[in-house]
Amino acid sequence: MGSRASTLLRDEELEEIKKETGFSHSQITRLYSRFTSLDKGENGTLSREDFQRIPELAINPLGDRIINAFFPEGEDQVNFRGFMRTLAHFRPIEDNEKSKDVNGPEPLNSRSNKLHFAFRLYDLDKDDKISRDELLQVLRMMVGVNISDEQLGSIADRTIQEADQDGDSAISFTEFVKMDNH
């Protein structure tokens, strides 16, 4: 028989994840069920193939990049902690959190961290800048074969022109945030 979710996830681990990500007890248990059901190899970690097995993710134009976001630098497996940490970026902000302590560590799902996540989808070489090439790559993934290279190039150029403020022909994180705000 398959592994039983609640017995394999130790209480201390659950508490730690709860503190770090802000998910509730029941949410974490359900997500652990989900994690184990995706883990076909039953070794406590997910590989890229495990993610690819989800049809709705496999047909997503940015599927590969999203999957990449789960894996730490240079690694091929992600454990449950890492899985939860990435998902925590998109946990809906609850009302009781809005009045929380402003001086505490920034919650994982703040607007700024969500923007970081999106920025990293573009910035493949992690140099904190979105170059023209990186922008083109993501654009190409989203449009497939339906737009010509020249047209795509001009879209990229125009976007960089609008966002770039320090004249380095690349988009930094601050410029990225500014673009999002209007």
Place this chain on the structure above:
Amino acid sequence: MDGAELAGQILYTWLTLVLGLILLPSAFGVSLGISEIYMKILVKTLEWATLRIETGVAKQSVLKNSASVGIIQRDESPMEKGLSGLRGRDFELSDVFYFSKKGLEAIVEDEVTQRFSSEELVSWNLLTRTNVNFQYVSPRLTMVWVLGVIVRYCVLLPLRLTLAVIGISLFVIGTTLVGQLPRNRLKNFLSEVVHLTCCRICVRALSGTIHYHNRQYRPQKGGICVANHTSPIDVLILTTDGCYTMVGQVHGGLMGIIQRSMVKACPHIWFERSEMKDRHLVIRRLKEHIALKEELPILIFPEGTCINNTSVMMFKKGSFEIGGTIHPVAIKYNPRFGDAFWNSSKYNIVSYLLRVMTSWAIVCDVWYMPPMTREEGEDAVQFANRVKSAIAVQGGLTELPWDGGLKRAKVKDTFKEEQQKNYSKMIVGNGSLKSELD
């Protein structure tokens, strides 16, 4: 009396009881009401257990008690709304949010992969295997559970195994005997008797309670019966109420013996593995079969694989190209009493049958539906979808356009290409105009 004699006596009494109380009534299609009493007790026990669990859990943290509500609220809006755009809007850096949101939603919970594992129950039904999130509630509940384990494994399982063995042996012997007769009406009649008796015995072997609805629409001779597929037991459930011509691959082992003996009594269509790949061959043989109007209706499961009975997945168009009248049938199991879904990647057929035989019971509803035929100007795929919708609505199942084959195979790239095309149309819609104005 010494040990061997005692064992012999027990066996003898056991078999007489089984014969008298179960086998003979089955042969005549009569019910003594024992299973009804069992079911009543069972339902009362499960209701009591649910009540205890709910009062127990209310004291602790509130558990998400609706399994069908997801963890997250999915955004089902199409790409146009999701990207908050009108046609011809420009590309924006934040477009990437839409795709990442959809991607993460799919990672947390998707419509497809959940169909290939057993349905989650709203409330525990006192079986260890379904105990996912339910913590210890009260000593009385635990005692009932222990009692349940004893009853299921020590009383019900031997009984069911006996019945199953008797049922299958009678079937093989019966069909072989009937097969000696020349093809005439007597043979058909006897073949039906053997079929129905043995199926009823096998259904008792699973403690099956089946409700047939709309029996006036039972599939007629010369037609094709299509149904949603959850497990090999589907076949048993349908054949208890009428005889069908089966279609399928030739197997080895026990299944092979059963297949070969079935063919002796009435014609079934078995294919060699190599022949299955040749679609035209398959369709031709099926066409030949229904052309002889007095033949029994063909039974086909167009999904091609077992789905977990919460949804109906894509119907393969092959069965709908044959022509003839389609008689749709919807089968819905009640998951409280036992999980009928065969997860073939997790369990082989023997462990699956053992799990079924140690559940409480198999309770299901079968709805026969009015016959459907292909309309003018409708192609096989549209017809298949129409039949699929009808079955989904009748059985209260979700309808999905996804292919059941995704259980094992990768999804086709055409779907991704479609999304890319849609997105391109959006950002470039009037794009050619724009680049001229720049």
